[in-house]
Amino acid sequence: MGKNIIVQKFGGTSVGSIERIKAVADRVARTAKSGNRVVVVASAMSGETDKLVKLVGQITESPDPREYDQIVSTGEQVSISLLALALHQAGLKARSYLGHQVPIVTDTIHSKARIVKVDPRKLVADLRKGAVPVIAGFQGVTESGEEITTLGRGGSDTTAVAVAAALKAKVCEIYTDVDGVYTTDPNLCPEARKLDRVSYDEMLEMASLGAKVMQTVSMEYAKRFMVPLHIRTSFSDEPGTLIVKEDSRMEKQAVTGITYNKNEAKIAIRRVPDRPGIAARIFGPVAEANVVVDMIVQNVSADGYTDLTFTVMKNEYKQAMDVVKKVAKDVGAGEVEGNTSIAKVSMVGLGMRSHSGVASRMFDALAKESINILMISTSEIKISVVVDEKFGQPAVRTLHRAFNLHEKPKEE
Ligand code: ADP
Numbered sequence: 001m002g003k004n005i006i007v008q009k010f011g012g013t014s015v016g017s018i019e020r021i022k023a024v025a026d027r028v029a030r031t032a033k034s035g036n037r038v039v040v041v042a043s044a045m046s047g048e049t050d051k052l053v054k055l056v057g058q059i060t061e062s063p064d065p066r067e068y069d070q071i072v073s074t075g076e077q078v079s080i081s082l083l084a085l086a087l088h089q090a091g092l093k094a095r096s097y098l099g100h101q102v103p104i105v106t107d108t109i110h111s112k113a114r115i116v117k118v119d120p121r122k123l124v125a126d127l128r129k130g131a132v133p134v135i136a137g138f139q140g141v142t143e144s145g146e147e148i149t150t151l152g153r154g155g156s157d158t159t160a161v162a163v164a165a166a167l168k169a170k171v172c173e174i175y176t177d178v179d180g181v182y183t184t185d186p187n188l189c190p191e192a193r194k195l196d197r198v199s200y201d202e203m204l205e206m207a208s209l210g211a212k213v214m215q216t217v218s219m220e221y222a223k224r225f226m227v228p229l230h231i232r233t234s235f236s237d238e239p240g241t242l243i244v245k246e247d248s249r250m251e252k253q254a255v256t257g258i259t260y261n262k263n264e265a266k267i268a269i270r271r272v273p274d275r276p277g278i279a280a281r282i283f284g285p286v287a288e289a290n291v292v293v294d295m296i297v298q299n300v301s302a303d304g305y306t307d308l309t310f311t312v313m314k315n316e317y318k319q320a321m322d323v324v325k326k327v328a329k330d331v332g333a334g335e336v337e338g339n340t341s342i343a344k345v346s347m348v349g350l351g352m353r354s355h356s357g358v359a360s361r362m363f364d365a366l367a368k369e370s371i372n373i374l375m376i377s378t379s380e381i382k383i384s385v386v387v388d389e390k391f392g393q394p395a396v397r398t399l400h401r402a403f404n405l406h407e408k409p410k411e412e
């Protein structure tokens, strides 16, 4: 049955008004009428989840995680039922489903739950009857069936990919407010160019480094289950970007995309005693506090002491500082300094495996614009630098130009 199943995911803007919802219903009807079985996943209408998060914030800064999920998951209940009604008007049979009605089973970590299973039975039964299931993105239910969970901001992408994997869909189409994946965020850099194809690994890196067009976890799923993805716009029929298995042509370009992330903060511990076991004593308690550490840099030791600098997510910064100040004292280190006005700019490309000199070209380009680099980290297919926040966007534009990303390479 999987062969003619298409999963269509509509982001907030695509269902942002009644007019848009009607347009989405027309698209789904067209897809269904050309011989496909369609399963829809929808986000809340644009701005709605933000509004809910804000309401919570007006009561408490640290909400009970269960209640937080109960509230922020409600935006999707509105959009899916409006969409189901619009589909009825377009002449289709359709049924909306909340996460627990499918069910989409997750672990118990509220506000960043992981999907452990999608039960395809009701969806398959609907498809057999010629009906379109319309599933709420972003939400799930715990194994016991008792608690509602959410998958983290942007989590509808993950719902769509997991549903596509469970149904072995021929494609998972992600409809969003841009018409594909660009060399960098087109809202930050007008010279950004749309890419026809991107590999799973590159898209996973780009997502995790800040390209919010796909949620990172959704790309982990897509890669693991090889879900064919097509990222496109609901405003036209133009083809978007295909996420595909890598091939040899993709390595010809050194750099595929540039990402920008200002959601991290930097913490530096001065004069850390340079002895075996100290790093473990510092990062152990940080991990125990469930704080995710990203980049770590340790300076060369001088007179038995070293500086240790690392980055954490901004929303975990306060918690991290509390823990770090305490352990710094315990291990006999010096001052702890924090900086929340930083930005991380990264370049991603499969071609970095075979092209040398990418890093030096990057540093050169930044130096010419007098952009100071605070931290550097590299892996097989990416190079990241941390800069002062005010240099973040200029750095993206500088690098885009320096690597000629506005020009379509012949190989593509
Ligand atoms: P949706 O509500 O449809 O899920 P999102 O706002 O989550 O949409 O994601 C789309 C946004 O991702 C775009 O508006 C764009 O600003 C941003 N974005 C960041 N990097 C890229 C990129 N490389 N290509 C395309 N869009 C990007």
Ligand code: ASP
Pocket (backbone or CB within 6 Å): 011, 012, 043, 044, 049, 050, 075, 137, 138, 152, 153, 154, 155, 156, 157
């Ligand atoms: N509505 C949720 C959010 O705004 C999920 C999503 O849009 O993917 O984060």
Ligand code: MG
Pocket (backbone or CB within 6 Å): 011, 154, 157, 212, 213, 214, 215
């Ligand atoms: Mg999104």
